[in-house]
Amino acid sequence: MAEIVADRAFADAFAPEDEAIEAAREAAHQFGIPTVSPAVGAALAVAAASGPAASIIEIGTGTGVSGLWLLRGAPDAVLTSIDVDLDLHQVARTMFQRAGHPARRIRLITGSAAEVLPRMNEEAYDLVLVDADWSMVMDDVERAVRLARPGGSVLVPRVLQAGRTADPVRRDPEASAYRALLRSVRDRTDVVAGLSIVGDGLLHVVRR
Template sequence: MKPRPSIYIEGLEPFIDSELVHKPNTVFLEMESYAKEKNIPIVTAATGGVLSQIVSLIKPKTILELGTGLGYSTLWMVHGSKDSKITTVDRHEEQAKALDMYAKKMGLESQMDVTRVTGSVLEYLEEEGNWRETDFFFIDCDKITYPTIFRTLWPKVKEGACFVIDNVLWHGRVLNPDPKKPSDMAVMELWNEVKSQVSDYTLFPVGDGLLFFRK
């Protein structure tokens, strides 16, 4: 996978993540090193910290995460609210099951309620109906699916449901999206959907951009 540019000036993001972000467990460092070695995309440490803080303030009973990765963001949410029941969906079984190993290393396996689901996020949303009662959604999967995910969830979720979406600044390409790149167009389409339908939202310019809004 080709490295994506940071939205920050050169050198600032690594400094933030290594020197300024409080990491509640050293295993996060191990996960970051493994992700870098294997070229597996994960949220930045600063993004994880903000996500954890949001979850700690909202204390959702149920969380649906679309895009597990290594479970890095999942475990940040666990640290934010151990009482939340989390379902996380990803099509890459071998990659996503690293979550179980890292949770054990952190000593969290008996303290958390996390269910991994292997499969397409769009198929999951189509086939499973219980997400309509979910309290909190964290979306960090294939960018080309973002508009479809929003159009699927937004009309049907309950009042008060919260959303956090990663990569909404798309490595700065929101400034000059390439019409030949489906991912660029999908992120811009998501923004158009949100701005036209969501009355109040907040952009956290951390990592690659976190977008928060509530139904």
């Protein structure tokens, strides 16, 4: 266990955050909402850069931490970010401006993914990040796969739930939801999926 903690700290230290991301992370702490770790943020940036991604959808804006990491990897991308909380969107908008991202490339939509995603164009996005309500993660990932273009990526952080997902004895709702998601994705033939233990787990799905 000590080795795992040390490895995670080392991975986080390997991914230094700029002033805008640090400010967004501090704002998230003040709101009491979780954020992706620096190491997971770096993995998001790598995924965005490897495309490279030109069009990105993020489910769960928060205060902008994950969005800023995605745009670090693909600074010329158009980011569409969805959240139910207007106050968080106002904070995130400030953080994107602080980082120097043009307003024309940031589209913040206030609403639930269930309401917004069906109105988006299918097979039109290079990368979709699903980081919102765990109780809707199965449906959100299904919608995300439809939105991703062939060869596009769907990313889902926090899928390991601090070891609870991997423990079949644990039956709490969050772990059960992510366990069901992983089984579902693993058995699909229309995607290629990989599970990384970076941070608290990062699921990476590529649409065939």
